[in-house]
Each structure stands twice: as structure tokens, then as C-alpha cells.
Amino acid sequence: MKTFLVFSFMFNFNTLLRTTECIETDQVLSITPKTQEQVDILKNVSTQRPYGNLLPSNSSKRRPRSTYSFLVLLPNANELIEMQMRNDSSDPRGSTTFYERYHTLDDIYFWLNRTQQDNPSTVKLILIGSSSEKQPLYVLKLSLNDRPNKKAMWIDCGIHAREWISTAFCLWFVRHSLLFYSQNPDITHILDNMDVYILPVMNPDGYKYTWTTNRMWRKNRAVSKSSSCIGVDLNRNFDAEWCTVGASDDPCSEIYCGTFPESEPESQAVAKFLRRHKDSVQLYFSVHSYSQMLLFPYSCTLDEADNHNELLELAQHAAQKIRRFYRNTYKYGAGAKTIYLASGGSDDWAYNLGIKYSFTFELQDSGRYGFLLPPSYIPQACNEALTALKTITLKVIEKTQAPTGPPPAD
Numbered sequence: 001m002k003t004f005l006v007f008s009f010m011f012n013f014n015t016l017l018r019t020t021e022c023i024e025t026d027q028v029l030s031i032t033p034k035t036q037e038q039v040d041i042l043k044n045v046s047t048q049r050p051y052g053n054l055l056p057s058n059s060s061k062r063r064p065r066s067t068y069s070f071l072v073l074l075p076n077a078n079e080l081i082e083m084q085m086r087n088d089s090s091d092p093r094g095s096t097t098f099y100e101r102y103h104t105l106d107d108i109y110f111w112l113n114r115t116q117q118d119n120p121s122t123v124k125l126i127l128i129g130s131s132s133e134k135q136p137l138y139v140l141k142l143s144l145n146d147r148p149n150k151k152a153m154w155i156d157c158g159i160h161a162r163e164w165i166s167t168a169f170c171l172w173f174v175r176h177s178l179l180f181y182s183q184n185p186d187i188t189h190i191l192d193n194m195d196v197y198i199l200p201v202m203n204p205d206g207y208k209y210t211w212t213t214n215r216m217w218r219k220n221r222a223v224s225k226s227s228s229c230i231g232v233d234l235n236r237n238f239d240a241e242w243c244t245v246g247a248s249d250d251p252c253s254e255i256y257c258g259t260f261p262e263s264e265p266e267s268q269a270v271a272k273f274l275r276r277h278k279d280s281v282q283l284y285f286s287v288h289s290y291s292q293m294l295l296f297p298y299s300c301t302l303d304e305a306d307n308h309n310e311l312l313e314l315a316q317h318a319a320q321k322i323r324r325f326y327r328n329t330y331k332y333g334a335g336a337k338t339i340y341l342a343s344g345g346s347d348d349w350a351y352n353l354g355i356k357y358s359f360t361f362e363l364q365d366s367g368r369y370g371f372l373l374p375p376s377y378i379p380q381a382c383n384e385a386l387t388a389l390k391t392i393t394l395k396v397i398e399k400t401q402a403p404t405g406p407p408p409a410d
């Protein structure tokens with residue numbers, strides 16, 4: 001039997017207690033189910049309704065307390081959400097504080113154009129497709145020199161809409177690269193040897209929806225032909241043991257895999273682009289939150305990847321650096337054994353395509369704020385991920401691009 005240790009999600013007590021006089025606010029609860037029945041109920045709540053309807057409308061707050069053991073992690077989630085959205089438009093774009101806040105989709109599109117205009121020789125915008133609601137999918141290409149046969153890395157952020165810190169990281173990475181190239185030796189060495197393709201918002205429709213309607217939305221916003229439920233989990237929609245484990249064929253599920261691999265325009269655009277560039281792309285990074293983990297293939301099977309030990313060593317090295325510099329602990333390992341079995345993920349798919357250094361980062365935190373990480377945490381969360389990314393990339397450059405050693409003595 002699968003054990004679910006902790007579920008964290010939001011309950012809208014306003015909806016639940018509509019019939020009572022109580023005024024309640026959204027809360028984030030951590031619930032540990034005690035029985036299989038509770039596991040099943042919570043599984044339904046957490047996968048089908050971000051605002052769970054766990055209780056009948058005539059129930060009282062007393063009821064979950066007596067039935068479930070739970071902990072109120074955040075007593076007033078609304079306040080926290082408002083704080084995350086504050087000062088968005090008043091912040092001058094391009095200033096340091098711009099990168100220490102979360103931004104709307106429109107602001108990110110503006111930032112993309114502005115960054116390209118300000119750095120015409122090093123930044124290129126590539127339109128790789130559009131979302132199901134026809135929002136453009138822009139990849140920002142960073143290329144600091146014209147060396148022939150240069151290798152490249154790929155970074156995607158925001159595949160899951162509510163993981164705002166992920167998108168904040170992509171912006172952070174671009175700023176760091178442009179600001180510290182030729183000053184910081186690590187980023188200079190990386191950009192001298194590699195181009196970088198960055199997709200800051202892989203799921204623009206979902207991201208927009210988290211700003212306008214439901215902060216806890218995860219999937220894209222595709223309309224289903226067979227159901228009134230909306231959205232596909234893009235990180236279950238890739239062709240890696242598609243929809244076999246840790247995914248659902250129910251359109252109402254939070255981990256709905258879609259109707260076939262790459263059925264969604266967002267995952268298809270990424271897959272097409274990477275197929276076209278697979279000979280140059282050596283490194284694949286997909287950035288998520290939360291839980292502080294550095295993961296690598298496989299997630300879709302318990303089998304080990306061919307270069308498992310090499311990937312383990314890279315992730316271990318990166319986690320050690322984070323611990324040393326930021327005194328924060330990141331778990332690391334193959335996805336299936338470290339977090340859970342899940343098929344159709346982008347990192348497994350990229351690995352099978354031939355990108356042998358494929359990673360999924362789960363950024364801060366480890367559960368207190370979860371997806372609602374306050375903006376004041378952005379700098380450290382991003383710097384931790386940056387440290388991991390740079391550590392791994394420098395090692396990969398050393399392994400794959402170093403001139404071969406001296407010929408053996410004869």
C-alpha cells in the first residue's frame with residue numbers, strides 16, 4: 001500500500017461554511033491521514049479540487065479536527081497571496097528589486113522584449129509555439145560568443161502554474177548571466193562554452209490563471225472533449241512510459257496525462273524544439289517547487305539510468321555546495337526513489353532523447369509556505385538553484401568538453 005505522509009493544500013472555508021455565520025479565511029493545512037479511507041478522500045481532494053470540498057456544507061470546523069489530525073501551516077493564506085502580488089506594476093523593470101518579486105504574465109512578456117532590446121548581440125527571442133489559449137511560448141537564447149559547434153543547455157520554468165518561484169528563477173538566471181559575465185569566473189566559463197535556452201513560462205495559461213482566479217492551479221488550461229474539467233498536467237504529458245504510473249487518465253485529476261503523449265501544445269513545442277537541437281543540447285534542467293530536491297532520471301521506473309552513478313555524483317556535489325554556502329539541505333537522487341514514481345515527465349523524456357545530463361530541481365521550501373513562498377525568500381531560493389546549476393554545468397563541461405589528455409606514453 002502506498003503511504004501518503006503529508007498532504008498540503010488549501011481549504012476554502014468560505015465555501016465550506018457558506019451556511020454558517022462564521023467568517024473564515026483560506027488556510028493551508030498539513031494533514032496526515034490515518035486510514036486508507038482518509039487516504040482515498042484526500043487523494044481525491046488534492047488531485048481534483050485545489051480548493052477542496054472535503055466537508056459537507058453543514059459541517060463545522062470541529063469536524064475535521066476530530067476526524068483527521070491536521071496542522072494549520074498558514075492561518076491566513078489570503079494575506080500571503082496578496083503580499084506576493086504586491087508592488088508588481090510599480091516596480092521599475094530591470095532594477096534589482098524587480099527580480100525579488102513575482103510578476104504577472106504580461107510583465108514577463110514585457111521583460112522578455114526589454115531584455116532582448118537591451119542586449120541585441122547576446123539575447124535572442126525564439127518563438128517555439130503557443131499555448132492552448134494562444135499565448136506565445138518564448139525561449140530566450142543567451143549566446144555570449146560565436147564559437148563554432150558550441151554546446152548548449154536548456155532550462156524550463158513554470159511547467160506547473162502555481163510554482164511561482166520556478167519562473168522567478170528563470171528571470172534570476174538571465175539577470176545573473178548578463179550582469180556577471182566576464183566578472184564571475186564560473187558563469188563566464190559556462191557562457192564561454194555553452195549557449196543557454198531558457199523558457200521562463202512553459203505554462204502561460206495556467207500561470208495567468210494563478211494570478212487572476214486560482215493561486216493553486218497546477219495544470220495548463222486546455223479544454224477537454226470528454227469532460228467539463230479543465231487542464232492537463234504538462235509534466236505527465238511527455239512520451240516517457242506515458243500514463244503508466246503516477247499519472248491519471250481522468251481529466252479531473254491534477255495529474256491528468258492528456259489524451260496522448262505531447263497532446264498539449266506546450267509540451268509539444270518543447271519536445272519539438274529539443275528534438276531539433278538534441279545534438280547541441282547537453283544539459284536539461286526543469287525547475288519546479290517545492291521540497292528542496294535535486295532529481296534526475298528515472299521517475300517513470302525504478303530502473304536506474306545508464307549513467308546513474310555519474311548523475312548521483314553531480315547532484316550530490318551540488319547539494320553539498322548548497323549546504324556549504326546557504327546552510328540548507330537538499331535531498332538528491334533518482335526521481336522514482338527520491339520523490340515518487342511518475343510517468344510522462346519532461347526530464348525522463350529528455351534523457352531518453354539523448355540528453356544524458358537531465359535534472360529536475362525542486363526549489364524552496366520544504367513545506368512551511370509550500371507554493372506560497374513569500375517574495376523575501378526569492379533571492380536565497382534562486383541562489384541555491386543557481387549554485388546547483390552552475391556546479392553541475394561546470395562539471396559537465398569539464399567531463400565532455402575538456403581537451404583529451406596527453407597521448408599515452410609508448
Ligand SMILES: [Zn+2]
Nearest residue numbers: 160163288289
Ligand atoms: Zn512542479
